[in-house]
Amino acid sequence: MNEKLLEIKNLKTSFRIEDQYYAAVDDVSLTVNENEVLAIVGESGCGKSALAFSLMRLHNRAKIEGDILFKGDDVTNYSAGQVNKLRGNEMSMIFQDPLTALNPLMKIGDQIGEVLLLHKGKFSNLNRKQKAISLLDKVGIARPEHVYEQFPHELSGGMRQRVVIAIAIANDPEVLIADEPTTALDATIQSQILDLLNELKENMNAGIILITHDLGVVAEMADRVAVMYAGQIVEVADVHALFGMPQHPYTRSLLSSVPNAESVDSKLHVIQGIVPSLKNLTREGCRFRSRIPWIDESVHEKSPELHEISPNHFVRCTCYKNFYFPDEKKEDKRHGIS
């Protein structure tokens, strides 16, 4: 069995809006194992980035409660110095937008070198340069010696994202958090970057948290998937179970809103409404209920729990048992599951 690298227990991240705190991540518990990609999916505004930033301790004004255990050690108690060491070495993050992640005034080589300075073993100046060039080579950058001397604006979007990945993997992190790593890229580059992440998982035995709203990317990359809605995890399962037997109404709605080979002749489902803003979020009962108004209110739990409906497959709220799409006949709504 693969070792547990990260254990997130009852994590709650709240932001202050007009004198009050509102939780953007609300009681989230998850684990990430070595050599595993855990995907976190959900619409914009459901709390994915707030979760990732909390894990990396990158929020400076949020209130964070709960535990984040890295190999059993609670990092929420770490001093700023300890967090900095952890961030550069054991845990690192690939950010959504390479242009904001890179310093426009610094040469690529210097930016990689800066991260290598944090390395446990430390490198001499010459070794740092060699290591930086080998990292650029590893992420598939042609003429790495030349790129080492360039500035971010001289590179294409795909190359910049590769540089961001090179920086993230510079110190062989055990946990890598990739927040929408391919959103800004075109399809060909996207698939090259995903291949690269897959290689890293295999070669470094790393645990990867992949945050995305792209279900195609999830199907291709993930071992397990956590579906997030309004700050909560509503379903977690092995990737095959999640795509093969999705249960929560939100998961089913997300999957039905994406075209695939079977949906060519059928209508795609449009999820009604939007993710509510933090301030307007109803926190009592099933948070998804306002978006499925055709489902009888009585089928929702008062305080929805995550239920293990089969080994390692968890679903929040029992409403999944009675869910159907408006254009489905009520009697064949659950494909035989009731």
Ligand SMILES: Nc1ncnc2c1ncn2[C@@H]1O[C@H](COP(=O)(O)OP(=O)(O)OP(=O)(O)O)[C@@H](O)[C@H]1O
């Ligand atoms: N610093 C902040 N202060 C106040 N509210 C915030 C802050 N950061 C995020 N939020 C709010 O928290 C909620 C979750 O935001 P978050 O960015 O985590 O969503 P997301 O799922 O990552 O969306 P996207 O896919 O667009 O990045 C949103 O309602 C957002 O407006």
